[in-house]
Amino acid sequence: MRAFLAGARIQIRFLTAYPDSLIPFFTAPLFTIVFLLVFKHAGRQDLTPYAAIAPVFIALWWLALFNSGWTITIERWNGTLEMLVAAPSSFGAVIFGRIATTTAIGTVSFFEAWLVARLFGTPVTIHHWGAFVLTVFATLAAMAGTAVGMAALFVLARNAVTFSNSASYPFYVLGGILVPVSLLPHWVRPLSSVVFLSWSADLLRATLDAAPIHDFWPHLGMVVLLGACGYAVGLVALRVILVRVRESGELSTT
Amino acid sequence: MQAGVAVDVRELERVFTPRKREPVVALDGVSLTIPTGEVHGMLGPNGAGKTTLVKILSTVLLPTSGTAQVLGHDVVEETRAVRPLIGIVFGGERGLYTRLTARQNLEYWGALYRLSSTMIRQRSAALLERVGLVDRADQRVEEFSRGMKQRLHLARGLMGDAKVLFLDEPTTGMDPIAGREFRSLIAELKDEGRTILLTTHDMVEAESVCDRVTLIDRGRVLATETPRTLGTLISRFQRIDVTGADDALLAEVAALPGVSSATPQVDGSTRIEVSEEGATAVVLRRLVDGGVTDLQTSLPSLEEVYVQAIGERGLGV
Numbered sequence: 001m002r003a004f005l006a007g008a009r010i011q012i013r014f015l016t017a018y019p020d021s022l023i024p025f026f027t028a029p030l031f032t033i034v035f036l037l038v039f040k041h042a043g044r045q046d047l048t049p050y051a052a053i054a055p056v057f058i059a060l061w062w063l064a065l066f067n068s069g070w071t072i073t074i075e076r077w078n079g080t081l082e083m084l085v086a087a088p089s090s091f092g093a094v095i096f097g098r099i100a101t102t103t104a105i106g107t108v109s110f111f112e113a114w115l116v117a118r119l120f121g122t123p124v125t126i127h128h129w130g131a132f133v134l135t136v137f138a139t140l141a142a143m144a145g146t147a148v149g150m151a152a153l154f155v156l157a158r159n160a161v162t163f164s165n166s167a168s169y170p171f172y173v174l175g176g177i178l179v180p181v182s183l184l185p186h187w188v189r190p191l192s193s194v195v196f197l198s199w200s201a202d203l204l205r206a207t208l209d210a211a212p213i214h215d216f217w218p219h220l221g222m223v224v225l226l227g228a229c230g231y232a233v234g235l236v237a238l239r240v241i242l243v244r245v246r247e248s249g250e251l252s253t254t
Numbered sequence: 255m256q257a258g259v260a261v262d263v264r265e266l267e268r269v270f271t272p273r274k275r276e277p278v279v280a281l282d283g284v285s286l287t288i289p290t291g292e293v294h295g296m297l298g299p300n301g302a303g304k305t306t307l308v309k310i311l312s313t314v315l316l317p318t319s320g321t322a323q324v325l326g327h328d329v330v331e332e333t334r335a336v337r338p339l340i341g342i343v344f345g346g347e348r349g350l351y352t353r354l355t356a357r358q359n360l361e362y363w364g365a366l367y368r369l370s371s372t373m374i375r376q377r378s379a380a381l382l383e384r385v386g387l388v389d390r391a392d393q394r395v396e397e398f399s400r401g402m403k404q405r406l407h408l409a410r411g412l413m414g415d416a417k418v419l420f421l422d423e424p425t426t427g428m429d430p431i432a433g434r435e436f437r438s439l440i441a442e443l444k445d446e447g448r449t450i451l452l453t454t455h456d457m458v459e460a461e462s463v464c465d466r467v468t469l470i471d472r473g474r475v476l477a478t479e480t481p482r483t484l485g486t487l488i489s490r491f492q493r494i495d496v497t498g499a500d501d502a503l504l505a506e507v508a509a510l511p512g513v514s515s516a517t518p519q520v521d522g523s524t525r526i527e528v529s530e531e532g533a534t535a536v537v538l539r540r541l542v543d544g545g546v547t548d549l550q551t552s553l554p555s556l557e558e559v560y561v562q563a564i565g566e567r568g569l570g571v
Contacts, residue, residue, distance in 0.1 A: 002365065002368055003365075003366070003368075005365070006362065006365030006366055009362075009365065010351075010358075010362045010365075013354055013358055013362075014351075014353075014354075017351075017353035017354060017394075018353065077348075078348055078349065078350065078351060078352070079344060079346070079348025079349045080348075080349055080350070080351065082309070082312075082314040082342075082344075083342055083344070083349065083363075084366070085313075085314055086312045086313050086314050086337055086340070086342055087337060087363070087366040087367060087414075088334070088337045088338040088366070088367055088368055088414070089365075089366045089367070089368060094366065243316075246313075246314060246315055246316045247316050248271075249270050249309075249315055
């Protein structure tokens with residue numbers, strides 16, 4: 001827990017020192033405008049929940065993924081990665097603390113996106129507040145957990161930032177963030193079902209609908225389960241990969 | 255665990271296998287024992303294996319074979335036990351978060367060493383004072399000079415109250431005054447009972463702060479001795495610098511048994527080097543009998559030992 005908090009505290013300081021890493025706060029409102037106007041032009045105001053949720057998910061996932069890649073890259077550039085690994089605290093817990101903090105701060109994009117929606121005459125209403133709050137928490141935890149798994153891969157990559165930038169797009173598609181999973185080819189759908197984003201995006205959209213939410217708890221359980229699996233796999237992968245780079249001597253390789 | 259042993263390295267070997275290139279032997283059967291409380295210098299040219307050894311001892315690199323222990327804990331099998339006991343200071347500009355302040359850097363590392371909030375505040379303040387950065391504590395590190403960064407590096411390495419410190423060329427970039435202050439800081443750390451493994455290119459530094467020095471080259475230990483004893487490895491005997499002797503006398507002295515050379519120096523003096531025990535006394539007597547009064551005897555410096563032991567390649571460090 002202490003390692004997690006140490007990671008969280010330093011991340012707040014880093015975000016202040018590197019404000020460019022908060023760029024999704026500028027892009028989220030713009031994405032919202034684009035999506036809202038496209039749906040409005042097509043006469044599909046019923047898709048407003050997609051327009052309201054997609055930019056937030058893009059912002060949150062980008063923050064989680066980019067920061068996991070950025071964290072590893074910056075540590076390498078700074079020459080601190082080796083010292084971080086050699087410190088008594090768990091490397092995985094520190095990284096988790098850092099990514100979780102960034103992702104939590106990313107919830108600001110909810111307010112941004114929905115404020116823009118209101119300004120454009122399509123206010124977003126949360127009909128199931130309890131379900132909404134629980135889903136947001138589960139989603140944030142799952143994002144941070146999965147991003148730790150990605151961070152393990154980034155330790156292996158020479159340029160993790162480039163990798164993390166491009167790695168976000170497949171998740172947008174598989175997660176059904178903007179395009180419903182039901183529109184994807186059949187053979188892709190099984191992949192979507194193991195991406196936690198698809199479950200949490202469905203749930204969040206459902207909380208904006210006045211109709212009762214079907215199978216809320218099983219869906220929420222899937223978000224938590226897949227996020228926990230991502231974190232567990234990430235920790236194991238991190239351990240294995242750290243042993244591997246200690247063997248190969250590539251830990252500090254830039 | 256051997257009593258009183260801080261670092262115990264046995265037949266340590268490390269081979270790097272770069273892709274599509276020949277394997278590189280960085281450490282080739284290195285054995286080394288450093289008693290608790292010793293300041294031990296590692297002296298060698300670039301690529302000698304100094305940093306590789308430090309990285310293995312600090313648990314960030316695995317050896318290919320052999321064993322290494324820190325305070326009785328194996329650096330491969332018992333990393334959790336080793337890490338709280340060690341502090342690492344890698345030299346150069348890197349190793350710090352430059353957009354954070356000096357205090358923020360130290361506080362972060364304190365947290366990673368599982369210190370309480372109170373302890374983090376107290377220790378970071380004390381260390382900033384100790385390394386002379388208290389007035390710059392809340393300034394971003396990117397505004398620091400190289401020397402200031404090096405001092406902050408050292409403070410960071412001490413945040414965890416390490417029993418064993420690995421200092422990898424810690425005075426790189428320090429000006430002479432900062433270097434002198436650094437050396438007195440090393441002496442203080444030794445007085446506190448810490449063990450220090452210091453890699454350096456600086457002969458004066460090694461000579462002035464190290465209890466013993468290991469000369470290493472191409473992954474092999476050439477010698478481990480006190481700086482003074484190492485000096486005698488090359489020339490067991492004194493050198494004599496003579497001023498005011500005429501050429502005939504110098505020629506006569508140069509022909510004496512045990513005299514290996516008589517070399518004119520740029521300042522007009524002549525350096526006479528002997529290669530046999532007892533020859534110094536004979537040379538001195540002959541010079542005094544010849545009316546020479548301006549002469550000086552000395553032992554070779556560690557730098558001469560280093561260059562002699564490692565050869566011309568040592569000059570390129």
